[in-house]
Amino acid sequence: MTMRRAVFGLxxxxxxxxxxFAQDLAYETIEKGRALVIAGDCVACHTPPGAKPxxxxxxxxxxxxxxxxxxxxxxxxxxxxAWSDEEFVRxxxxxxxxxxxxxxxxxxxxxxxxxxxxxxxAMRAYLNTVEPVHNPVEPNQLPFPFNMRFLQFFxxxxxxxxxxYQPNPQQPADWNxxxxxxxxxxxxxxxxxxxxxxxxxxxxxxGGTLQNWFAPNLTADRRVGLGAWSEDELIxxxxxxxxxRSAASGPMAExxxxxxxxxxxxxxxxxxxxxxxxxxxxxxxxxxxxxxxxDMQAGAAxxxxxxSACHVGKGEGVARLFPALAGSAVVQSxxxxxxxxxxxxxxxxxxxxxxxxxxxxxxFDWKLTDAQIAAVVTYARNSWGNAASAVGAGxxxxxxxxxxx
Amino acid sequence: xxxxxxxxxxxxxxxxxxxALMAEELTAAGLNVVAIERGPWRDxxxxxxxxxDQDELRxxxxxxxxxxxxxxxFTFRNNLNQSALPIRQFGSFLPGNGVGGAGVHWNGQTWRFxxxxxxxxxxxxxxxxxxxxxxxxxxxxxxxxxxxxEPFFDRFEYISGVSGKAGNxxxxxDPAGNIFEDPRQRDYPLPPLDPSYAMTLFDAAAKGLGYHxxxxxxxxxxxxxxxxxxxxxxxxxxxxxCERFGCGNYSKGTPQTAVLPVLMRRANFExxxxxxxxxxxxxxxxxxxxxxxxxDAHGEEFEQPADIVLVCAYGLHNVxxxxxxxxxxxxxxxxxxxxxxxxxxxxxxxxxxLFFEDKRFNPFIGSGVLGQSMDDFNGDNFDHAAHGFxxxxxISCASTHGRPIASSxxxxxxxxxxxxxxxxxxxxTYQNTTGISGQGSxxxxxxCYLDLDPIYKDRFxxxxxxxxxxxxxxxxxMTNFIAERCTEIAKAxxxxxxxxxxxxxxxxxxxxxxxHNTGGATMGDNPKTSVVNKYLQSxxxxxxxxxGASAFQHNAGYNxxxxxxxxxxWAADAIKNRYLKNPGPLVxx
Numbered sequence: 001m002t003m004r005r006a007v008f009g010l011x012x013x014x015x016x017x018x019x020x021f022a023q024d025l026a027y028e029t030i031e032k033g034r035a036l037v038i039a040g041d042c043v044a045c046h047t048p049p050g051a052k053p054x055x056x057x058x059x060x061x062x063x064x065x066x067x068x069x070x071x072x073x074x075x076x077x078x079x080x081x082a083w084s085d086e087e088f089v090r091x092x093x094x095x096x097x098x099x100x101x102x103x104x105x106x107x108x109x110x111x112x113x114x115x116x117x118x119x120x121x122a123m124r125a126y127l128n129t130v131e132p133v134h135n136p137v138e139p140n141q142l143p144f145p146f147n148m149r150f151l152q153f154f155x156x157x158x159x160x161x162x163x164x165y166q167p168n169p170q171q172p173a174d175w176n177x178x179x180x181x182x183x184x185x186x187x188x189x190x191x192x193x194x195x196x197x198x199x200x201x202x203x204x205x206x207g208g209t210l211q212n213w214f215a216p217n218l219t220a221d222r223r224v225g226l227g228a229w230s231e232d233e234l235i236x237x238x239x240x241x242x243x244x245r246s247a248a249s250g251p252m253a254e255x256x257x258x259x260x261x262x263x264x265x266x267x268x269x270x271x272x273x274x275x276x277x278x279x280x281x282x283x284x285x286x287x288x289x290x291x292x293x294x295d296m297q298a299g300a301a302x303x304x305x306x307x308s309a310c311h312v313g314k315g316e317g318v319a320r321l322f323p324a325l326a327g328s329a330v331v332q333s334x335x336x337x338x339x340x341x342x343x344x345x346x347x348x349x350x351x352x353x354x355x356x357x358x359x360x361x362x363x364f365d366w367k368l369t370d371a372q373i374a375a376v377v378t379y380a381r382n383s384w385g386n387a388a389s390a391v392g393a394g395x396x397x398x399x400x401x402x403x404x405x
Numbered sequence: 406x407x408x409x410x411x412x413x414x415x416x417x418x419x420x421x422x423x424x425a426l427m428a429e430e431l432t433a434a435g436l437n438v439v440a441i442e443r444g445p446w447r448d449x450x451x452x453x454x455x456x457x458d459q460d461e462l463r464x465x466x467x468x469x470x471x472x473x474x475x476x477x478x479f480t481f482r483n484n485l486n487q488s489a490l491p492i493r494q495f496g497s498f499l500p501g502n503g504v505g506g507a508g509v510h511w512n513g514q515t516w517r518f519x520x521x522x523x524x525x526x527x528x529x530x531x532x533x534x535x536x537x538x539x540x541x542x543x544x545x546x547x548x549x550x551x552x553x554x555e556p557f558f559d560r561f562e563y564i565s566g567v568s569g570k571a572g573n574x575x576x577x578x579d580p581a582g583n584i585f586e587d588p589r590q591r592d593y594p595l596p597p598l599d600p601s602y603a604m605t606l607f608d609a610a611a612k613g614l615g616y617h618x619x620x621x622x623x624x625x626x627x628x629x630x631x632x633x634x635x636x637x638x639x640x641x642x643x644x645x646x647c648e649r650f651g652c653g654n655y656s657k658g659t660p661q662t663a664v665l666p667v668l669m670r671r672a673n674f675e676x677x678x679x680x681x682x683x684x685x686x687x688x689x690x691x692x693x694x695x696x697x698x699x700x701d702a703h704g705e706e707f708e709q710p711a712d713i714v715l716v717c718a719y720g721l722h723n724v725x726x727x728x729x730x731x732x733x734x735x736x737x738x739x740x741x742x743x744x745x746x747x748x749x750x751x752x753x754x755x756x757x758x759l760f761f762e763d764k765r766f767n768p769f770i771g772s773g774v775l776g777q778s779m780d781d782f783n784g785d786n787f788d789h790a791a792h793g794f795x796x797x798x799x800i801s802c803a804s805t806h807g808r809p810i811a812s813s814x815x816x817x818x819x820x821x822x823x824x825x826x827x828x829x830x831x832x833x834t835y836q837n838t839t840g841i842s843g844q845g846s847x848x849x850x851x852x853c854y855l856d857l858d859p860i861y862k863d864r865f866x867x868x869x870x871x872x873x874x875x876x877x878x879x880x881x882x883m884t885n886f887i888a889e890r891c892t893e894i895a896k897a898x899x900x901x902x903x904x905x906x907x908x909x910x911x912x913x914x915x916x917x918x919x920x921h922n923t924g925g926a927t928m929g930d931n932p933k934t935s936v937v938n939k940y941l942q943s944x945x946x947x948x949x950x951x952x953g954a955s956a957f958q959h960n961a962g963y964n965x966x967x968x969x970x971x972x973x974x975w976a977a978d979a980i981k982n983r984y985l986k987n988p989g990p991l992v993x994x
Contacts, residue, residue: 306455306456309455309642309644309653309654310455310639310654318629318639318640319629320629320631320637321629321637321638321639321655322639346450346454348450351666351670353635353670354635355635355637356634356635356636356666356667356670357635357636357637357655357666358666359449359450359637359639359655360449360450360451360454361450362450362454362455362456362457362653363456364456367456
């Protein structure tokens with residue numbers, strides 16, 4: 001429908017040069033661009049809390065240092081108002097700035113390169129309509145030598161494959177749409193794929209650690225991935241931030257609030273179809289730790305006192321309010337970063353129009369010692385059918401210190 | 406000089422239950438609403454998460470969530486001949502403070518005042534004759550009917566997540582619920598909480614005496630629940646830290662767990678906390694309010710112009726704000742003239758304490774609502790002709806809490822007051838005692854009222870409000886009667902000993918009794934005996950609505966919040982569907 005009206009608008013504009021039709025075309029493009037900018041979650045990095053939309057300056061933390069997200073408003077001096085569409089497309093598809101400089105991949109151009117030129121032009125058209133804000137931003141806050149942009153040339157040679165998404169003709173349209181969104185604009189791999197020492201992707205979608213959060217495995221692994229999730233559950237999660245078993249919190253709460261809860265249902269369905277089709281690596285056989293271990297016994301007592309009021313006696317949780325711990329990927333992932341930080345610092349879950357409650361987990365850093373947290377976390381990782389490695393007091397201490405910085 | 410802010414459609418004084426409910430209704434209708442709240446922002450996970458919400462010393466004894474007398478207090482006297490003195494430590498009642506108001510730290514008991522309450526004077530006069538009522542009793546009809554309010558009771562119960570069992574759905578009675586209740590359109594949204602052991606003993610004893618006990622209703626969610634606004638609540642864990650405490654489990658119906666998550670997402674709503682309204686402003690003609698003046702935490706004054714002013718603070722504060730703003734004529738007990746401050750009322754308590762020897766009541770399993778009640782002697786559910794008094798009480802055996810500090814105050818007969826003897830009896834009494842209590846009505850009287858104190862002032866130099874109140878013979882007779890009934894049931898439960906608790910000789914503001922203060926800005930159909938009309942709209946300034954228990958013409962033997970919630974939704978409905986179409990008096994005086 002959108003396409004037909006757009007084409008009709010083009011013909012109309014060409015044949016009669018009628019401004020009304022031209023405007024109609026612009027509206028369609030801008031609306032399409034607005035939806036795509038939401039699907040790309042551009043606002044998350046490019047808008048500091050409380051600032052005007054897309055005015056830039058929010059720090060994107062990387063293992064190499066901070067990069068400030070630039071001003072994307074149409075301000076000609078400090079935003080992208082003076083950029084041509086070509087320059088905009090080149091930045092996102094090739095990671096090259098307006099002056100030909102290499103961009104840091106904090107801008108996820110390794111994913112955005114898959115976005116079609118037409119979609120990028122539409123996004124640009126939308127960004128042209130937002131309020132221009134004069135806000136000079138120097139993105140490069142990295143320490144030497146990471147601040148040397150020419151080094152990105154080598155990085156790109158190693159880790160960057162440019163090129164628009166090519167549909168897989170063996171797969172149905174929604175699968176391809178899902179792949180386009182997940183691998184492209186959605187840039188899910190930015191968090192959910194582990195990074196190598198240079199910040200390049202390894203082991204696609206098997207989970208990754210960023211800013212002391214572990215973004216879980218999105219493959220079909222039943223224990224630590226999405227294997228046990230239905231398509232409908234995934235859609236509900238992306239749309240509302242909550243399901244009977246889970247809640248989005250931390251960086252994923254932002255993704256749901258800014259991005260997926262505002263996407264059309266058809267796109268969420270497509271993403272779910274594609275996500276459910278990501279094959280898992282061969283499952284690692286996991287056996288729960290023995291219940292009579294000292295840490296498991298202490299953990300059981302700590303769980304009853306501190307956790308069971310919300311997460312309930314057998315880790316089953318309360319649907320759409322308190323996440324289930326039994327069967328949870330976050331709880332059982334090899335990397336317990338998210339679990340530890342949730343216990344130490346607490347976290348508020350996503351608030352959406354469909355699920356506005358946004359219940360929060362309180363912080364326990366002031367209440368439980370490193371050894372107590374290690375015990376209760378180890379207990380949760382190895383009870384009610386869960387199985388995962390033990391967490392030691394040293395791991396808790398490391399996370400506690402990391403969160404202080 | 407106050408800095409004048411851009412005008413808004415609606416300004417709300419106080420963001421507790423009534424403010425939040427009305428803001429939700431009016432923002433949904435498209436109005437821009439600003440709520441001004443004296444206390445701080447309060448949020449479940451930051452202010453009373455499960456990690457701290459059961460700190461009895463902090464919340465139960467030091468009253469962390471409550472109003473500080475330094476912020477605002479009242480002066481008190483028992484009668485017109487005394488000089489009132491300021492309450493320097495809140496005791497018999499505990500006003501709330503902050504977003505959510507007393508809705509944060511209430512128990513959750515959610516009742517509907519009876520149909521007879523809204524027409525009390527005409528009803529009692531018709532049944533018993535005018536001479537049956539004491540001459541100085543100044544009860545009135547409220548101008549509204551139960552049938553008008555029923556849909557709004559229903560909506561409040563569904564918003565706040567009430568657990569309970571209906572006893573009368575559209576006239577069909579069910580003895581598992583309260584057969585004395587007035588017809589309701591449907592059952593409560595959630596089934597009753599699981600009963601405690603003490604409740605089952607009471608239930609059997611009361612039934613054995615021919616009474617009609619039922620699980621009392623209230624906003625402690627017995628199951629996980631998503632309310633009509635889309636907000637989800639968690640199942641109650643029976644931890645017993647409700648009254649005086651916030652609920653860290655999202656199980657108690659509060660503005661925070663039921664309304665604010667939706668309200669705060671609305672772009673046309675704004676809450677300003679730590680801002681205290683000094684007075685409501687009027688136009689030169691004295692026909693309309695023009696907004697409010699408030700002072701923020703830095704002491705800076707602001708004028709917030711608004712087309713509609715909703716006075717939604719605690720009932721007593723509502724009355725004081727009217728008096729300070731010169732809205733309506735202050736009540737004068739000497740002449741009986743004037744209305745603002747008239748018909749202040751309270752509640753009476755009496756009952757029996759039971760001491761057993763071989764029981765394990767496990768009182769640490771509890772919830773604010775958990776209790777078995779009977780309405781056989783409430784309101785006018787029994788014939789008063791032979792008794793020589795009017796009114797009554799709800800009688801309950803409750804398992805609200807087993808808090809260690811509070812429970813240690815219960816002393817078995819003959820036990821020591823200190824030392825080893827006291828300690829050993831605390832240990833045994835904790836498990837072996839339960840109580841039966843009557844929460845009784847207090848009707849209104851010519852000499853029970855609120856006015857501005859002639860001497861004492863608050864930190865802004867404004868007069869404190871003076872309360873003049875004492876028990877009257879009608880209430881003494883009624884509570885004696887209730888104390889006897891409680892004792893009778895207690896004995897049927899076969900305890901070792903029973904203590905009967907009666908009304909004190911005079912009302913005192915020191916020991917805690919009830920925060921159910923009512924009246925002073927009463928509703929009715931006659932501007933000579935009420936401050937607001939049946940829609941809670943001021944008779945004097947048509948764009949001022951005064952909402953809360955301040956509107957009650959008398960107090961009944963029920964907790965007030967259900968009726969307060971229904972009146973707030975009723976008033977919001979009147980604003981949306983009547984006032985906005987034709988701003989002006991909704992009832993012609």
